[in-house]
Amino acid sequence: MENKYENFINRELSWLEFNERVLEEAGDKTNPLLERLNFLSIVSSNLDEFFMIRVASLIEQVQANFDKVDFSGLSATEQVKMITSKVHEMVHEKYDTYKDLNVHLKEEKIVIIKPKDLNQSQVDFLHIYFHKNVYPVLTPMVVDSSRPFPLIMNKSLNIALFIDGMDEKENIFATVQVPSVLDRIIEMPVTEGEEKCYILLEDIIKLNINDVFRGHNIKDMACYRITRNADLSIDEEGAEDLLEAIEQSVKNRKWGEAIRIEIEDDMSEELIEVLKDELEGSFGEFYRIKGPIDLTFLSKLKSMVNCEKLKYAAHKPVSVSEFISDSNMFDIISNxxxxxxxxxxxxxxxxxxxxxxxxxxxxxxxxxxxxxxxxxxxxxxxxxxxxxxxxxxxxxxxxxxxxxxxxxxxxxxxxxxxxxxxxxxxxxxxxxxxxxxxxxxxxxxxxxxxxxxxxxxxxxxxxxxxxxxxxxxxxxxxxxxxxxxxxxxxxxxxxxxxxLYIAPTGLRKKFISLIRREEENASKGKKSHIIIKINSLVDKETIEALYKASKAGVKIQCIVRGICCLRPGIEGVSENITVRSIVGRFLEHSRIFYFYNDGEEDIYLSSADIMNRNLDKRVEILFPIEAEHNKHKIKNYLEVYLSDNVKARILCSDGRYNRVTFKEEDERINSQNYFAKKAMKQIKKAKKQEKEQKFIPITAY
The missing domain is CATH 3.30.870.10 (Endonuclease Chain A)
Structure with missing residues (x-):
């Protein structure tokens, strides 16, 4: 097939669309309040890893003047520019959502309090807390002619300050790391009937900052955080001891080049200029944050608040029905x-x-x-x-x-x-x-x-x-x-x-041959059907094989949680391909491959996604499901996933995702809830049967 850039979606932009879907869950009012906060935490954590690995790699390409385009037709420079624009939008949306959720928290008498809203008794409590728990751990660092700007650790939260010097007009820059060894969010003591208040560690430090720089006036102060290149580069062939080499590389991860600099929205231009000068040569983009920097602390808040109505109902996995008997486990698997x-x-x-x-x-x-x-x-x-x-x-x-x-x-x-x-x-x-x-x-x-x-x-x-x-x-x-x-x-x-089929030796070849068989059957006028459920669909050769099969008339249904570089619905290329993504309470991680095979129905499971790295640079396993009762189970799984109209989104040809539309009279199907309820019913039925078998009455012969 002729390579056309417009037939492919850029990998990094597709990943940002995935993180946007996670962010949508934070804004979804049908999710419990504390779970919505947890989704915001996941969005933040995802972005950290995205910058440390994917954006860092692109910046390395820009620095090396590598101008080759990817299969979507974008150079590294163009990708960085588009990513930056999209992430600024996402950050704005993320903090709008955070602001909205704080309103709902207050309605539940839960408050993340700011220093300006503290009463005197709270100030007194925090003063004692600071000197007892925080002050001994702090290391304030001043930058002057004898003390250079310190190395700021990856993902550490810091406070930038100007203090006065010998001359009151002089500004001396200082920085204080918010200790990562201490809890980021602290619960305040409350009296009966009052709101449950929490405060962030950086705000406790700010509140007591004069005790850190005694004898000096604090002229300016704001938080900042640096995300660094954390992609390990290891010369495996030259490493006599791989264990030792990786241990050293993990340590080095803390000090890679700055890729992103997050700053409080009200940070002064003077403080920003100091950070820019000290990070000279860095490609790191500055992101103004209208709220607390790094929202990953929200997952901790969820565990701290003891209010079950604000969380998902407790989920307890059920026992596997085949293993509930007293029989030897090996005997059961033998059967x-x-x-x-x-x-x-x-x-x-x-x-x-x-x-x-x-x-x-x-x-x-x-x-x-x-x-x-x-x-x-x-x-x-x-x-x-x-x-x-x-x-x-x-x-x-x-x-x-x-x-x-x-x-x-x-x-x-x-x-x-x-x-x-x-x-x-x-x-x-x-x-x-x-x-x-x-x-x-x-x-x-x-x-x-x-x-x-x-x-x-x-x-x-x-x-x-x-x-x-x-x-x-x-x-x-x-x-x-x-x-x-x-x-x-x-x-x-x-x-x-x-x-079994193994990557990197035969897995790619097997995938392509299975797709081509469906294509050949369709060309002969036979029924043909492919269903793929994976985390990521990136590999160009496989996507092209799917396009070719689609053109031959094969019905192709893809369930792709994250990155999808395949563009569905292109006339003459992918009209027969649909792509959906399910983002819900649980992280969809299973990989399932279904091929109709002229009625024989081949089903495989795998550890591999359809990505270049999985097919060519990893040891992966593709294994068949052959027992009819297990085939039936997996076909049911796929049918339910394809029927989900609550947590599913459909990929449009422009690369954007829309929620599945449904009619008022349609049954609402949340695939994850469905599977949880079904598992519960199955184990209850199995336990009942097991009990009946144990109490079989003795009958006369």
Whole structure:
């Protein structure tokens, strides 16, 4: 297909559209108030990472005079300009939303108070609090001829000041870091019946700033925050010890080039000029903030306020019905492939498998990939116990999992100390595939049990990420799993597997062949249909294959949570393609691929999104769903996602998203609520059946 720039949406602008959808949730009055504040926190956190990685990369290209355009026809310079314009709009909208939510908080007698609104008793309390808890931690830094401008740490909140010098007309610049080791938001004491008041740490410091610079007058004062380039650059080939190299790079992340400078809206031009001069040579754009800089503290406020009516109803994942019996877990998996849908069904069954394997005397070996794990991971603890119990334990810990490097380094060292064989990824590749292999010695010989999933082995994120996992004892998949681990831990190559497809060797080719088969069937006048549910759709070759299939008449439905570079609805190119995004309470994370295949209906799950990095630079796994009852489940999932008219938005050909329209008489379908209710009904039914089976009356013969 001829490459036309207008057929593709720019990746970075598409990501900003995604963050706009998250921001819409903060403004959605159907969401509980504290959850709306939490969405604002997520928007802020998302923007931080976007600047540290994506914008930083573009600025590096601009500095290197790299003028090649991307497949949407935009150069790095043009992208930075468009991003800057869009982000200024988003920041304005974000703080308008924050202002509106504060009004609603006040109606609920919850106030984030400003110093000017404090009464004398509150001022007295904060004065004592400051000297007891804050003052000992502060390090005021003055800039003069003998003391240069200090290095300001990435994402740290700071207060810029002018104080008077020997001459009262002289302005001396000083800066104070708001300590990140202290809570950002502090609850004020209240008397019965009064409003519940909270105050920000920077406002406590400002209120007592004269005690920090005694003997000087404070002439001017305002907060600022710098976001720096945090993309790790590691020469893996030259790094004799990858663990040590990544540890050093994590430390260096604090001091990269300034990419964004956020300042309080009322910061004086004189203070701004000092920051501009001291950050000379930086491409960082200044953003005026009409409110508290860095709204990520709002997630903490949500946890501090004990008011259930202002939050989502508590969600508790239900047990997996197949595992509620007292039967041995391995026996249950031997009988059938078991599909698990998180967070509606508990992640505990995955933890149980590793813990059972660690204790089971029949288990000989456990092999597992770990990309992102929680800070107190029960899975890692079980793997350590397994090694201590004398089992062969191999763990592939991906040290290069962005922003989880430090956590993974800690666990890798502990696993090694416990006797596990730890592998730190592969040269030039990230191991992103999610797979667990348990090798067991049974009466009829060695048997393999495998768990594969679309999401990480993280017991915390499993409570709010939607993912799907498969337990199987299929011998062909077990054989493939062994071959994969042998490839990852040694030098063996994989030519062809029985059931699995692996990136970077064969996954791209498989995707393209599956799309082309639907295209060929459509060309022959046969029914053809593709449904893809992923996080991101970026890869140009795959998008072009989908365009070609669309032109042949294939019906293509894409459910893409985040970035989508495919432009639907273009005449003669993508009329048969629709794209929808679902942003709700849980983060949509599962990757599902459905192909009609002339009625045979092939369904795959994967750890991979359709991005260049996933297909070419990561170890990813695509695995089939073959059991009919599991196929039926996934088709139902897709049907519900495609019916969502509450949290779904439709991508228009101009790159913008509109909420799904519905008629007054239409049933309202919130896919995430639907799955939660369905899981609850299924487990109740299964428990009832289990109970009935346990109390079967004895009958006469």
């Amino acid at each position: 059938e492939d078991i599909l698990v849908h998180h967070p509606y069904q508990s992640f505990g069954c995955v933890v149980d498998l590793v813990e059972n394997a660690a204790k089971d005397p029949k288990v000989l070996a456990i092999k597992q990939t770990l990309y992102r794990v929680s800070g107190n991971s029960p899975i890692v603890k079980a793997l350590m116990e397994a090694a201590e119990n004398g089992k062969q334990v191999t763990v592939l810990v991906e040290l290069k999992a962005r922003f989880d490097e430090e956590n993974n380094i800690i666990w890798a060292k502990k696993l090694e100390k416990a006797g596990c064989h730890v592998i730190y990824g592969l040269l030039g590749l990230k191991i992103h595939g999610k797979i667990l292999l348990v090798v067991r010695n049974e009466a009829d010989g060695i048997k393999r049990y495998v768990h594969m999933a679309t999401g990480n082995y993280n017991d915390v994120t499993a409570n709010f990420y939607t993912d799907i996992g498969l337990f199987t004892s299929n011998p062909y998949i077990g054989e493939d799993a062994s071959a994969l681990f042998n490839m990852l831990s040694g030098y063996s190559t994989i030519d062809e597997m029985n059931k």
